[in-house]
Amino acid sequence: MLAWASCHPPTDPFLLANNLPRCRTLRDTDPLLSRFITAGFLRTPAAAADLILRLCASLDPALRLLARRIFFSSMVVPCNDPFLWNAVIKSSTHGPAADPCAASLAFALMLSAGVSADRFSFSLVLKACSQDPSLHAGLQVHAVVLKSNLATELYLQNCLIAFYARGGHCELARRVFDRMPQRDSVSWNSIIDGFAKNGRMDAVEELFGRMKDRDRNLVTWNTMICCYAASLGGINHARELFDRMPQRDLISWNLIIDAYAKLGRMENAAALFKIMPAKDVISWTNLIAGYMEAGEVGLARQLFDEMPERDLITWNVMISGYVKNGSFAQALSLFHEMKTQANLTPDAITLAAALSAISELGRIYDGIAVHDYIKRNRLPLYGKLGVGLIDMYAKCGKLEEALQVFEASGNTVDHWNAIIGGLAIHGYGKQALELFHAMERLLLKPDDITFIGVLNGCSHAGLVDQGLKCFEIMKKDCKLEPKVQHYGCMVDILGRAGRLDDAWKIIVEMPMPPNGVIWRSLLSACRKQGDITMGQKVAGTLIQSGVCDLSSHVLLSNIYAGSGLWGDVRRVRMMMRQRESIKIPGCSWIELGGVVHEFVVGDISHPLSTEIYSLLELVRLQLV
């Protein structure tokens, strides 16, 4: 418990807070707390209550945490007024430093302190409970509602419907709804939205049909547009509703335009965008996202430059849009522009997009800078950020660092996939396999991406039996249907081991048509084994199926060359010339002294090529 401190005329708490370096953790706020005490903010319970209220409303997470700490350690309980309790609960429910557990805890403490909860307390704590996937806390709050004298209030019934609907328990929401003596628009809208979000269109239609026309308001119509837009083939129905509704607001327009954009129907989206009466940042951002998804990077950029204001989501859409379309350099330059010019703080989505651009470009120093930023700001690694970091370090060849991040971050399948895949592409097949078995021991369910990594690792490390075994585990134990990539890995594994007939068998027996990559993988195995008969058989099939391209010709001619069949080499070369194929050279990069050099395979004119080749040779020797 805090002692009530001696008096001093209170000044502004935010002036005191601003004079300290930015608080990031509860510990950082300790000096601030002692200054609050000496300044007299905790002189009386009333003064303390005032301070807590102000801190709870702050946008600084550390200050909100401090408020809760002062509140709980001093037990400022002003008679039976729930006002202060509600402020504390709200500070843990909304905005920065949101913490559903703290909200439920405050609510429970409130009840045990003998303060009876009011309508605000219930609605706040129910909102906090809906973040928790388990129903436990929420069901208990429901019981407290029923025992209180507020059980019959329409407003609280609506809160309960929203709580159950948000958690996906629409049948329970329906039970509350059905037992209500009277309902208003909010009740109807909440229950409809609950069913809509769970794909229960049958219930949505039934409920909407039963609604009286005077109960249907703008929110109802917008909710209906939203759920038809999200359901398969529902766009025309959504448009019908949009045209039929009595009046439309900005949300209605944004919903219908976004529905078209999500389907890639950009001409419809753009037409409506042009005629809408007012546009906000969401309208612009949705249209940009649609163009990015459709691969129209230029049009997206044009809109981005044209729009009056951009927020964090706009920048995120642009940066991840560039990444999706393979424009990694543009993604990175926009990322830097965002920090320097837009004065916005990147969030986990921005950083994850930036990391994937960085790993594609191999810009390890940018990657380390992002990692430092994440560490400085204590951003959690359990989501996409951890995965992005592991992937970035692995793709840049820094496997030690990748493993370190892996150990420090969350343990979702995606984290495991990133590290297993990273080890695999660098030839550490044994380690990839070990991690795969560790995953099994932890009863973590591998997915199809996991197996691409594992099989890839077996292929690179020549682990034939283990590869075959994993393929069986995938089908039998995990009940996963192998995709064309998995069959490709198997062809690779068998081909490298010289089991060309088995590889051939995989290709002809797989349930989907083989692609060019898979044939070329076998063809290149034929070249390595010097198996002309199989090589010709494969090449023949390739040419017949029309997926034959230049690299297949090159492989075939190499097979002949390897066996000294120079006549056949000439024949293939002739075929290549006849098709007037243009050689698309292989391209790679390497980093020397912090500068990334792009170079083209076979391009002797590159000033660094000699150096690069000797370096690559060194790397290869070290790996052996």
Place this chain on the structure above:
DNA sequence: ATAGGGTTAG
């Protein structure tokens, strides 16, 4: 930052 709530859009 300056006193609280239930339904709709990225």
